[in-house]
Amino acid sequence: MATINAEGTVFQLYITDALTAIAQVVSLGDITHLVSEVETTHLGSSAKTYRPGAIPEFGTISFSVLYDSGDTGHQEMRGLMASPEVRQMKIILSDSSNLTFNGFLTEFTLGGFEDESNVTCDVTVRITGVVTYAES
Numbered sequence: 001m002a003t004i005n006a007e008g009t010v011f012q013l014y015i016t017d018a019l020t021a022i023a024q025v026v027s028l029g030d031i032t033h034l035v036s037e038v039e040t041t042h043l044g045s046s047a048k049t050y051r052p053g054a055i056p057e058f059g060t061i062s063f064s065v066l067y068d069s070g071d072t073g074h075q076e077m078r079g080l081m082a083s084p085e086v087r088q089m090k091i092i093l094s095d096s097s098n099l100t101f102n103g104f105l106t107e108f109t110l111g112g113f114e115d116e117s118n119v120t121c122d123v124t125v126r127i128t129g130v131v132t133y134a135e136s
Contacts, residue, residue, distance in 0.1 A: 008094035011063055015076050015088045018048045024066040025116060026120070028091065031099065031131060034061050052109040058101065067121040068123040077123060081108045086128055095135040 011028060012019040052100030068074055080087070084104050092098045107124035 002095075004097075005094045010092040010093065013073060013076065014089065015073065019088065019090050020073055020076075022065060022077070023071050024068060026035075026064055026066060027064045031061050031091075031127070033057075033131070034059055048091040056130070058129075060106065060124050060126050061103070062107075062122060062124045065121050065123070067112075067119045071117075075103040076109060077105060077121075080105045089125065093119050093136075098134050099131050100134070102129050103129050122130065123133040 009025075009028060011022045011025050013022055014020070018096040030043045034057040036055070036057070037050045038053050040051050041047075043101055065074065071079040086102050086104045088100065089103055090100045103125040105123060105128050107122065111120060111122065112118050
């Protein structure tokens with residue numbers, strides 16, 4: 001059984017006319033594929049019954065970076081909080097497989113303002129539409 005190393009994973013954001021790697025990503029959260037539960041219970045049911053929903057959801061993904069105010073990607077993300085828009089994004093795993101999706105930023109939090117610490121930025125993206133998986 002093969003494993004995929006997390007080191008070497010790249011998060012890209014569509015900037016101007018190309019997918020561009022976001023610098024200094026230190027952690028990347030989960031993408032969860034959700035299928036809703038639709039209740040089908042009726043007055044004659046002897047127990048609760050359900051069916052799977054027809055429209056999947058991919059939720060949100062969060063990631064953290066070591067913040068660099070002079071970095072183009074970090075500046076672009078900050079700008080997307082002032083002028084929100086849906087952008088294409090891509091996660092490339094270390095084995096070259098990847099996940100591509102559209103999303104928009106819902107959170108951009110600067111932190112780490114303490115002694116012996118680095119300024120960080122926590123970003124949350126709402127995924128809209130389908131996540132496309134491409135194997136290596």
